[in-house]
Amino acid sequence: MSALRIEQGSTSHSAYDLRDYHAEVIEKHTLAVLVDNEAGVLARVIGLFSGRGFNIESLTVAEVNHENHLSRITIVTTGTRDVIEQIKAQVGRIVPVHDVHDLTVEGPSIERELALFKVEGTGNNRIEALRLAEIFRANVVDSTLESFVFEMTGTSEKIDAFADLMRPLGLVETARTGVAALARGSAI
Amino acid sequence: MTRQMTGAKMVVQALKDQGVDTVFGYPGGAVLPIYDEIFQQNDIRHILVRHEQAALHAAEGYARSTGKPGVALVTSGPGATNAVTGLTDALLDSIPLVVFSGQVPTFMIGTDGFQEADTVGITRPCTKHNWLVKDTDQLADTIHQAFHVATSGRPGPVLIDLPKDVQFADGEYTPPAKAKISHYQPKVKASIEEITDIVALIEKAERPVFYTGGGVINSGPGAAMLLRELVDATGFPITSTLMGLGAYPASGKQWLGMLGMHGLYEANMAMHGCDLMINIGARFDDRITGRIQDFSPNSKKIHIDIDPSSINKIIRVDLPVIGDVGHVLEDILKVWKSRGRKTADVSAWQKQIDEWRAVRCLTYKNSGSVIKPQYALQRFEELTKGMDRYITTEVGQHQMWAAQFLGFEDPNRWMTSGGLGTMGYGFPASIGVQLAHPESLVVNIAGEASWLMNMQEMGTAIQYRLPVKQFILNNERLGMVRQWQQLLHGERYSSSWSEALPDFVKLAEAFGAKGIQCSDPKDLDDAIMEMINYDGPVIFDCLVEKHENCFPMIPSGKPHNEMLLGDASTDGAIKSDGAVLV
Numbered sequence A: 001m002s003a004l005r006i007e008q009g010s011t012s013h014s015a016y017d018l019r020d021y022h023a024e025v026i027e028k029h030t031l032a033v034l035v036d037n038e039a040g041v042l043a044r045v046i047g048l049f050s051g052r053g054f055n056i057e058s059l060t061v062a063e064v065n066h067e068n069h070l071s072r073i074t075i076v077t078t079g080t081r082d083v084i085e086q087i088k089a090q091v092g093r094i095v096p097v098h099d100v101h102d103l104t105v106e107g108p109s110i111e112r113e114l115a116l117f118k119v120e121g122t123g124n125n126r127i128e129a130l131r132l133a134e135i136f137r138a139n140v141v142d143s144t145l146e147s148f149v150f151e152m153t154g155t156s157e158k159i160d161a162f163a164d165l166m167r168p169l170g171l172v173e174t175a176r177t178g179v180a181a182l183a184r185g186s187a188i
Numbered sequence B: 001m002t003r004q005m006t007g008a009k010m011v012v013q014a015l016k017d018q019g020v021d022t023v024f025g026y027p028g029g030a031v032l033p034i035y036d037e038i039f040q041q042n043d044i045r046h047i048l049v050r051h052e053q054a055a056l057h058a059a060e061g062y063a064r065s066t067g068k069p070g071v072a073l074v075t076s077g078p079g080a081t082n083a084v085t086g087l088t089d090a091l092l093d094s095i096p097l098v099v100f101s102g103q104v105p106t107f108m109i110g111t112d113g114f115q116e117a118d119t120v121g122i123t124r125p126c127t128k129h130n131w132l133v134k135d136t137d138q139l140a141d142t143i144h145q146a147f148h149v150a151t152s153g154r155p156g157p158v159l160i161d162l163p164k165d166v167q168f169a170d171g172e173y174t175p176p177a178k179a180k181i182s183h184y185q186p187k188v189k190a191s192i193e194e195i196t197d198i199v200a201l202i203e204k205a206e207r208p209v210f211y212t213g214g215g216v217i218n219s220g221p222g223a224a225m226l227l228r229e230l231v232d233a234t235g236f237p238i239t240s241t242l243m244g245l246g247a248y249p250a251s252g253k254q255w256l257g258m259l260g261m262h263g264l265y266e267a268n269m270a271m272h273g274c275d276l277m278i279n280i281g282a283r284f285d286d287r288i289t290g291r292i293q294d295f296s297p298n299s300k301k302i303h304i305d306i307d308p309s310s311i312n313k314i315i316r317v318d319l320p321v322i323g324d325v326g327h328v329l330e331d332i333l334k335v336w337k338s339r340g341r342k343t344a345d346v347s348a349w350q351k352q353i354d355e356w357r358a359v360r361c362l363t364y365k366n367s368g369s370v371i372k373p374q375y376a377l378q379r380f381e382e383l384t385k386g387m388d389r390y391i392t393t394e395v396g397q398h399q400m401w402a403a404q405f406l407g408f409e410d411p412n413r414w415m416t417s418g419g420l421g422t423m424g425y426g427f428p429a430s431i432g433v434q435l436a437h438p439e440s441l442v443v444n445i446a447g448e449a450s451w452l453m454n455m456q457e458m459g460t461a462i463q464y465r466l467p468v469k470q471f472i473l474n475n476e477r478l479g480m481v482r483q484w485q486q487l488l489h490g491e492r493y494s495s496s497w498s499e500a501l502p503d504f505v506k507l508a509e510a511f512g513a514k515g516i517q518c519s520d521p522k523d524l525d526d527a528i529m530e531m532i533n534y535d536g537p538v539i540f541d542c543l544v545e546k547h548e549n550c551f552p553m554i555p556s557g558k559p560h561n562e563m564l565l566g567d568a569s570t571d572g573a574i575k576s577d578g579a580v581l582v
Ligand SMILES: Cc1ncc(C[n+]2csc(CCOP(=O)(O)OP(=O)(O)O)c2C)c(N)n1
Pocket: B394, B395, B396, B397, B398, B399, B421, B422, B423, B424, B446, B447, B448, B449, B450, B451, B473, B475, B477, B478, B479, B480, B481
């Protein structure tokens, strides 16, 4: 149950072969980390990232199994393959961590983020904002005569794209949850 | 069969149930209930140190010389912050420690109460794990877990923070057998495929070298025995890190000596030129690798380590194997024997190594009038070699010379601060070792500057009648700093003089110990024997050559094959890109 998922076997599975020749290419990976829901566990994970100079693009955490006091931390991180492997191994050896899954390499997965956007404006801008919101399937969850609050769920890229469109139309405030992710299929 | 008792009593009961016999500590308001319990029993002996840092280093000395976890007890606030250096030291050298700190009562946490510090926050990055216990019913279970975490997998320090009200309150005691089974169960055995791959590489290698580290010592004396069997049966040469000395005997035929920045020429050249590197329980530390890009360029590398995060962290290896050194070695031997104990012809490689040995890299210019530090250690080695001997060190040139000139025949006999390089480690560590081995000769090889960092422990040595010998190689310099300033900073010796030193003989006498001073090489043997034969603590002020440099040396940023030897020109040896490295 090694957190470092190096394939077992002969030297033909050497660590050299696991890496390609683009070792310097920065990749983005989504990690799902199952932890004991105890005081300070999030600080341990975050402290590891800051202490060792790793990146966090997004982080979400919530209890997912009340009976067994387990929480799931979803981390989107970037780094070379070496760095990503090192991050997984380092996170994997934190004592309250049960499991580290790299959803980016372990087969297809779904990632979703929820965002709220406050857009102020009147006239054409307001009409255009509403029209675009429909196209992006964003819901209006609050409105005044001069503003809307849109709610939208999707991949981070989709949310980025919507934010870009709203900016010239009067986007004044954004709140995002960070990524939640699960592997596809029935396996857990 | 559960029992009600106070949290303070639980601490003592759990320690007894964990087989602890010695606790190093220092009292204060937030741990008084525990001290009260310690007072009322005789199974656990409490050693009152003179500074909490020393409690931790003493516990490390105890742990490293016995293979058992060391235990320390400190109060809240300043007691806990003083423990931080010891925790970090133990973390970097993978030493199992269980440390208890007092804390303000739960209802005062967060109010900046008297002697309140966020101890779990401060110690989170310098422990393997830590706990703040807020409920007395959870306490015993947490302590048992703490011992499990400290000693399993890659060992390390853990800390339990104990608010005072939790110590006073009653709760239910859980004995170790009833404690929750932790999900923390690191993998100790390698797969048969991995073992077979290792053996296949061993069978084919023409220029092999074993590169071993502290992991062999941590895996226990059994692992060292298996290592010896494998090394002697294959006839492959073996080197070790500073941390691993003693796992393979220094008198062994295959022994190359220590490798690394101040390692032996033959060891570093063998690492550079090998075609198969078998890393057993070492972690490619920067003191070992030198310039990464040029590290052992033509070898296949096997790395056996219990910690997955050590794999491919610094050096990419061809065959990573996660497991406990002892288990893996046992399996390698089994499979290698069953396949007919094959090795390739390594005689050309042996011959090459003999040529490197013939360089005699530890040669130094001796003197008839001043004691050379190397000479002092050679004489010390000669006079104490066969004895039941434990060595600790401080940090600096003397430490590296000790590693070069002393020979270790067994594991757990050599205690030095490797990863953190903590000046002030050696003296308290010698106290911990002596407590664990009351009949043995325990000597701290020290530099005068390091030794002063925890000299208050003379009080502890006297109080507990610990005959620890403080062999100070006094060069009146922060010698290692001075050496770097000479090589790297244009001989500008900024603050590297040990000024205003005490009279060490009088200092010893002031504490009620024996002081010896020696400055003439002709008197040295007698003086060393006088130190050894004295039944009590001794401070030996050995006045040595002040400007001796420690060689060989791989300058920072250089590869293994660009070592500086003793008589080499050192001008401009270190380039500016190397100078930024530590
Ligand atoms: C606590 C601490 N502070 C600073 C250093 C940096 N340092 C490394 S060696 C050294 C000099 C040690 O002098 P001494 O103990 O006399 O030993 P020598 O090198 O002279 O043998 C210093 C200051 C350190 N390792 N630890």
